[in-house]
Amino acid sequence: MTKIPPLDLTQQYKTIQGEVEAAVLNILASGAYIGGDAVTGFERQFADYIGTSEAVSCNSGTDALYLALRALDIGPGDEVITTPFTFFATAETISAVGAKPVFVDIEAKSFNLDLDLVEAAITSRTKAIMPVHLFGNPVDMVRLGAIAQRHNLFVIEDAAQAAGAEWQGQKVGSWGHVGCFSFFPTKNLGACGDGGCVTTNDAAIAEKITMLRQHGMRQRYYHEAFGVTSRLDGLQAAILSIKLKHLDQWNEQRRAIASRYGQLLAEVPGILPPQPTADGMAVWHQYTLRVQPCGASLRCQEQPCGDDAKANVSANCRDWLKEKLAAQDVISMIYYPVPLHLQVVYQDLGLGEGSFPVTEQAAREVLSLPMFPELLSEQQDEVVAAIQQAASALMA
Ligand SMILES: Cc1ncc(COP(=O)(O)O)c(C=O)c1O
Known part of the structure; x- marks a missing residue:
């Protein structure tokens, strides 16, 4: 008997090999390796797919979370409510911006945040709730949104595992102030390398993330913040555009x-x-x-x-x-x-x-x-x- 692996990326590649190879050769010939039409084109397609007005790509799902937190000015002294049953990056990014992750237990059935417990964890320092649509299973965003609204909190969706998932017919990543996606190769929408994206309906947030992902610059060589370098490259964007169609x-x-x-x-x-x-x-x-x-x-x-x-x-x-x-x-x-x-x-x-x-x-x-x-x-x-x-x- 041959081994049955947890996942097999080679099988999927075979089904789109021709398309991907043509797109990759095209990028290689174009010289547009960082930025360029492939990246902006993919951002537009992904925003349209998720149902937001904006999508800002970056280097990973981890960076998407980090950039989202930074764009919302969450930092030292602030608390962010999230689940302890998730991949480390969820809480790691909260810590990376200097804020404190406040864990709330999960619901046995869905493995997602137990929304009955969220309000009791809110303090005067709470700035945001970061739900995780774990294993691709959507959180009840109507209930969570109502809690956030009652307490004037940001909602940062960790949708790394949930590209395409919906709650009541609306895609995850479009419910919160920001949605954060990973295009790690094993994800439902996976690149052939690292990649990530933040979706939002707030143009000011998108602009701030765009500034932070390139060394805090809006205007080249004028730095207004300590940012990072976190970009999706042209090759990954071209590949993701093809995969998004499937x-x-x-x-x-x-x-x-x-x-x-x-x-x-x-x-x-x-x-x-x-x-x-x-x-x-x-x-x-x-x-x-x-x-x-x-x-x-x-x-x-x-x-x-x-x-x-x-x-x-x-x-x-x-x-x-x-x-x-x-x-x-x-x-x-x-x-x-x-x-x-x-x-x-x-x-x-x-x-x-x-x-x-x-x-x-x-x-x-x-x-x-x-x-x-x-x-x-x-x-x-x-x-x-x-x-x-x-x-x-x-x-x-
Ligand atoms: C729930 C969750 N959040 C964040 C991330 C981070 O994404 P990336 O690996 O692209 O940095 C992952 C990746 O596994 C994840 O599963």
């Missing part, structure tokens, strides 16, 4: 795969497939299920986890299942094994184990299955068969 189709394929996983895994003991929300259209950046610990129906008898799962995350049912799948050439992933409040760099926040129980439980139970638009049904069947085999072999 994004809806690819996201549709992801949705079909997710729906099939859901059907096939519905009855497997110990496995809790993700539940899509009715008002949200997820784009399934990851297909992330929960593996219930011993005491539920899946029994990792070879390495019983029992109550010490908390203390030893490397010996729980989820890790055991991951190993079983790997032995069958099915490669699964854990996003994310260590919540942000338990990372060494956030020790000074004084938030120990037990601070965010829903997040901590998710970190022990989540497992992401192979997910990419070109995943074949036969491969999917093999993934499911490997899970079923592990589960059934161990039923009490």
Whole structure:
């Protein structure tokens, strides 16, 4: 059996190889390597796709978040509410501008910020809420927007994993004051290198980000702020323009795969497939299920986890299942094994184990299955068969 990888970028490349190669050669011949029509053209297309008036590209999703925070004048003394169950860059950028990330626990069902808990975390120092549409699953932006409005807070959407996702028919990245996207190659809309973008309906914010991304210059060699150098290059922009045309189709394929996983895994003991929300259209950046610990129906008898799962995350049912799948050439992933409040760099926040129980439980139970638009049904069947085999072999 050949290995089933978590994702396979080469399959997608084959489907657009001719188009991409022509575009790349065109840029190489044009000499417009930084900036130029390919970049401004892509920015216009991406803004139109997301449904905002502006899109300002930059070098990464991390830079998009950083630039957005800077453009909103968030810095030392300010607090930004966000989730501890996300990729590190979300909170890292808050810290990078000198502000404090204030973590709020997640909702068990969606893995996203628990909106019931957000208001209690707001203080006089709170400047913004930074929701993350984790795994491509949209946050309830109507509810979150209402909370932000009541307290006069900015909303910075971390949409790095959610290009194309919608809440009530409106794209994520167009709800907040700013939306931040990553074009890291593995993302739903991925470049062939690093890339990112900020979307907004506020021309002044877009202008400020444009200034900050090029050394704080509006006029060449006149520096009005300490900025950064963070640009999307012409080659990446040309590639992204091609890929953007296919994004809806690819996201549709992801949705079909997710729906099939859901059907096939519905009855497997110990496995809790993700539940899509009715008002949200997820784009399934990851297909992330929960593996219930011993005491539920899946029994990792070879390495019983029992109550010490908390203390030893490397010996729980989820890790055991991951190993079983790997032995069958099915490669699964854990996003994310260590919540942000338990990372060494956030020790000074004084938030120990037990601070965010829903997040901590998710970190022990989540497992992401192979997910990419070109995943074949036969491969999917093999993934499911490997899970079923592990589960059934161990039923009490
Ligand atoms: C939720 C989230 N935010 C931010 C980022 C940062 O994006 P990049 O890797 O392009 O800097 C990522 C990338 O993995 C992400 O998943």
